[in-house]
Structures are given as C-alpha cells and as structure tokens.
Amino acid sequence: MATITDVAREAGVSISTVSNVINGTKFVGEELTERVNRAIETLGYQANELAASMKRRTTNNIGVILPNIGMVFFPDVLKGIEAAAKEHGYKIFYFSTDYDFEKEKEYLNLLKTSWVDGIIIDSCCPTGEVSTYQESLAANVAGRNVPVVTLETPFNHKNLGVITLNEVKFTDEAIEYLISLGHREIGILLGPENIPMYSNNIKGIEAALERHGMELLRENIMIGDYFAESGYTAVKKALDSGAQWSAIFSANDQMAIGAIKAIKEANLSIPDDVSVIGVDGIYVTTLIDPPLTTVELPRFDMGYRAGNLLMEMIQGRSRYGEHIEMEGKMIIRKSTEKAAREDWVLTGW
Amino acid sequence: MATITDVAREAGVSISTVSNVINGTKFVGEELTERVNRAIETLGYQANELAASMKRRTTNNIGVILPNIGMVFFPDVLKGIEAAAKEHGYKIFYFSTDYDFEKEKEYLNLLKTSWVDGIIIDSCCPTGEVSTYQESLAANVAGRNVPVVTLETPFNHKNLGVITLNEVKFTDEAIEYLISLGHREIGILLGPENIPMYSNNIKGIEAALERHGMELLRENIMIGDYFAESGYTAVKKALDSGAQWSAIFSANDQMAIGAIKAIKEANLSIPDDVSVIGVDGIYVTTLIDPPLTTVELPRFDMGYRAGNLLMEMIQGRSRYGEHIEMEGKMIIRKSTEKAAREDWVLTGW
DNA sequence: AATATGTAGAAAAACGTTTTATTACAGGCA
C-alpha cells in the first residue's frame, strides 16, 4: 500500500504539499499539483482514512442502533437514515439489539470509543428506566461530544435530538374510530409491556374509552412481540377461551395479520364479525384479504429526519434538544366495519 | 478525553506498560497492574480505537453491501451476518445499493480505503459483466488483502469466498412439481433480467420443461422487481390481456403475494383456477389465504455462514476460494393443486 | 568472580495522516 510519503517521493515534493493537493487545504502551484496527481495515479495511492480520521478527530461515521431489522418498521427507517447519511457523506455502523437492553447498552458503549461522530438509537429502554437512561445518554453527549438522536422513545433533554411518533394520539384516534363504528367490546393487542410504545398505546386507548364512559379491562389486553406469529397465538388463545370482541386494535400490522389468521380460523368473518385495525401501513396490508385498515407511519421520513437532525448536530453543533413529533395517519380499508350489534340497533334487524 | 499518556502519568509508569496491561501483551507485575487499573478507573480512560486500529492495521470492522433491505430476503441475511460478526467481535458497516451497480462499485471503492478488514457483498452485478467484475473483485483481494465473500452471485475464483443458492435446481424442482400436478400453461414471474438470479431461474425452468417436451415461451414470462406491487401489476396486466395460466411460478414470495391479489381480483380462485408457487419462505406466506406453497431459502444461515467464512478468511487467511452452495427447500401448502384439466382427465368429471 | 541469561519495565520508533511553524524567495516601497 502506497502511503503519502511514497507519493511525495515519487512527485519530488513534501508530504504537506501532497496533503494540500488532496484536500485543497492550501494553494499549490500548477506544476506541483500536476506532479502530485500524476504520482497518485501511478502509485494507485489511496489515503489511509484511519490515520486521517484520527488526526482530524472526525470519522464521518454514524452509529445506528435498532431493535430488530426483521420487523417491517425498521428497514424503512434504516433506509431513511441511509439516504440522509449518503447526502452528507456519512457511513453507517449498524447494530441490532433484539430488544435486549443489555445489548443496547453494550453497543452504546462501543460507540463511545471513537468510531463514530454521532449515534441514532431506537432504544428498547424499559419504561421504568427511561429517565435515568435519558440522563446517562445526555451525560455522554456532554462528556464525549458524540451527539445522539433517539427514535420513538419520548426522551426530553436539551442534549439529545429526539424524534417520536404521536403514538398516544393516533392510538386514541384509532380507538375513537372503532367506537364511532359502534364497537364496545374491543380486543387490544399490544407489544411487550416494558417498551415505551406500550404505555403510549395504553394512554391513547384509555383517553378514547374514557370519553365514552368506558374503561380498559385487563382481560381485553393481549401481549405479543410485534411479530405476526405472536398476534396469531395471542388472538387464537383469547378466542378459544371465549373472548367476544367485535373489534381488535393491534399495535402493529404484523401482529394484526396474525390476528386475522386466528380470526378466520375461528370461522369468524372480517369485518362482519370482527373489525381489525393495525398500525404501520406496511405494504402487504393492501394485499391481504380484506385489506387492512391501519395507521400509516412515516417510517422512511422518520429515519431521514433523524439522519439530518443528527448531522446538523454533528456539523453545526446546533439543534441540540430539538424534539420532532411525527404524525401517524389513519387509512381506512376493508377490515373495519360498523359493529353488528350497533348495526342491528340502527336498522331494526 | 484522557489518553494513554494521561493514564501513564497518573499511574507513574510508561505508556508501554499501560498498553501491556490493557492488552495483556506482556507480563506486568502485580503492583503496577493495580496502579494502572486504578488510573484507568479514575480517569475514565477509554482507548482511542482509531489510533489502535491504525497501528494494528486491523479494524475489526466488516463491510456489508446488500441490494435492498426493504426486500424481506435481506434483513434475515443481515441478521445472520450480524450474529457471526458478534461472535467474533466484529462491527458492521452497512450499505445498500438499491440494485444500482454504479452505487455498488462506489461503495466497494470506499471500503477499500481502510475502514474494513473484509467485505460481504450481495452483488447486483449485471449478468453480462459477471466475469470482468469477478476479476476486479479478486484482483482487489490480492492487491489490498481485504477478503471478499460474495452472496448469491455464482462467482468462481480462488480469491473469493462464495455463497450461493441452488437457484437452478430449486427452480427446476418447482416447475417439475407444477408439471407433475398436470400444469402445462405456466406463467413465469421473474425479477429484472440483468440480475444473475434471472438467468438461473430461466435455466431451471427450461431444464424442467424440456424434460417434458415443452419449451419456455416468451409470452409466459413477466418481469417484476421483486416487490409485491410489481407482481400485482405484472399479473394483472397479463390476465387482462387474456393470459390463461393454470399455474404461476414467482421468483420470490413478495411478488407471489402481489400475483395472488391480481388473480383474486380477476375472480379466479387459488388453487382451483390458478396454482401459485413462490420462493423465499417469508413468514406471511403462512398467513395469507391460501397459505403459499414456496421454496424456503436459508436466509439467516446464508448470512451466518458468509460471516463465518469471511472471518476465517480474515483471521486464518484460509478458506479462500471456498464455494458453499446452499439448498432451497420446497414447502407445499394450499396455493398449489392439481390442474383442473388433468384432474378432469383423471377422474372423469 | 566474571560472564551469560532472563526479565520487568522504560524509552523510542513507528503507523500515516493533518496542521503548525519555518524557510526562502520574489515583489513593492521608501
């Protein structure tokens, strides 16, 4: 591997001149520039980025820590981040935590060493630890100067960039919508309890129910892991043990798809017997039978804006403490319909 | 940021001693070891990995270049790679090419600089350029000592590690299976023509058809982009213009799911009117109606073995030139059935 | 007793850059 010294020797100049030619740092005369470029060419020289980064104290790398790339939500987020990163010439270190908080902390530690200029993390921090974890993240930013943007988790600190979804609100709206269709017995299919989204879902649900003088019953809550299979088993088990819902809210589309399978297997029809609403707006929801009513989330855009925010924090040292809340948008398809009972009341059947 | 020099000063030893304590490179007496560790503790010292990597000439990073993380195939591959990487203490630089060959070459170039010890690439190299591209990859390995493992593309070179799927064979088997069910008019839904999988599919199809005295007609081939939407539009268009197939082979499940939607919209029943077989074995294929017959591919395992192969190439400088071919396995579900016509012949309906 | 051997530790070199300080020289001005 040719080094900058080899190039300098070949061109008959000093290494500083070579460096200046390469980086355009200082003016170098036409003749020498030419000689240096020729030397680079003949030697096939390529700078050692590690050495350069070490000296510059900046790597043009960012770290991205996501829970699980197998869930349809995250590849799109990653794409968004990647798009932003590419625009600014950044490379991506990718890690996944599998919702293991210990792994998450381990990776975060790794990234503090020197490999990255900034971090985007979709934390799987358990609800109970949010505030202390937030403090430790923020302290890290202060201590190491490695900016952090968090996704989904509603952190709130002047050192962090934060991008969240209006989870409480769109959950509220989804439930409100089901209620407006006359549903009163609503099954709730959520992710693990210790993930922030869980409590946001709960808040939204309770708000909507309360407005109508209803309350959230423990027995109507099912817990899955955001994968389709878990939605299937949870709903199957509930139906087997006699649950009688006219509608089901699922915290994501994948579980909703599993739920649909279980419902169909119980010889119930969707939406006539049971309405189903999901969250995410993944593409297959348009293809399944019936097409799924869902809350579309701006996945790519979340990633993209997270990337841009992070890079402004890195480069401009600005926008620290910014909190961007993004909107989910309900898309009504064929999996939700008026409740049969309400229908009966209204039409006199 | 405390440096090794600070630690040495704090502990009253030389920096070499600190380095030796940290890395266990040489024996250091109990007393000094203790002092060094205490100094590290009090200063919160964390080594600058960039400096260390530069000196060691190894980064413990690998580069992973995949076409599109949005396709269900790739997240699982990435997970496999990640699992292997984690076991060996490697970090992952992730890039996606969007099937843009220029981007691919650009990223590959980037990785030659110094950031990675090895590369795993699922190349989107156009079929026609495979051999020259293979040479350039191999030359790079020779020149830079950055081992490369390629996925899917049937490269064959002593400098490369290569992991492929038996695409010709499983395609052959899938078609053979359809023929054995009595299907004679088979629609073929493939990915872009310039991707290696395309020609492998074609080979397998032609082999199977030929054994039964049939040939592949141009008009039975539809081209998509591996996403569900493209399968939907392609099949819809074909059906609209009068295609009369009793079965459809799709090069992946996502397109097959799109195809199913189009078939249903045409008021045809699956599998009674049209059988559909896909490739991948993604989870939703078990949930859709009817559950999809498919060829299950060992996605995670491909990634995992690619990772392990690469790391042996990096560390042991062994296993160069190894070619591992992995097997797809047909899973028969409800989307394929005997052809109506053959059925008629056999049963006398 | 004199020399060889081994070893804990320090000093110094090296890795390949960028950046700062220095040099040498040309042009402008009094």
Place this chain on the structure above:
DNA sequence: TGCCTGTAATAAAACGTTTTTCTACATATT
C-alpha cells in the same frame, strides 16, 4: 539599495496508539 510583506513550499510537530529496542538489575552458570 535595503527593508518589509506576502506566499509557495518545506520541515517538523502532533494525533494516540502498538511494537521494537534498550536498560538495569537479578539470577544462573562456569
């Protein structure tokens, strides 16, 4: 002519490690 100023280029320092070389001293060997 002599001095100042500006500038193209070089020399040298610095970044933070690992690794090689060296030192000093204790122990073993003849």
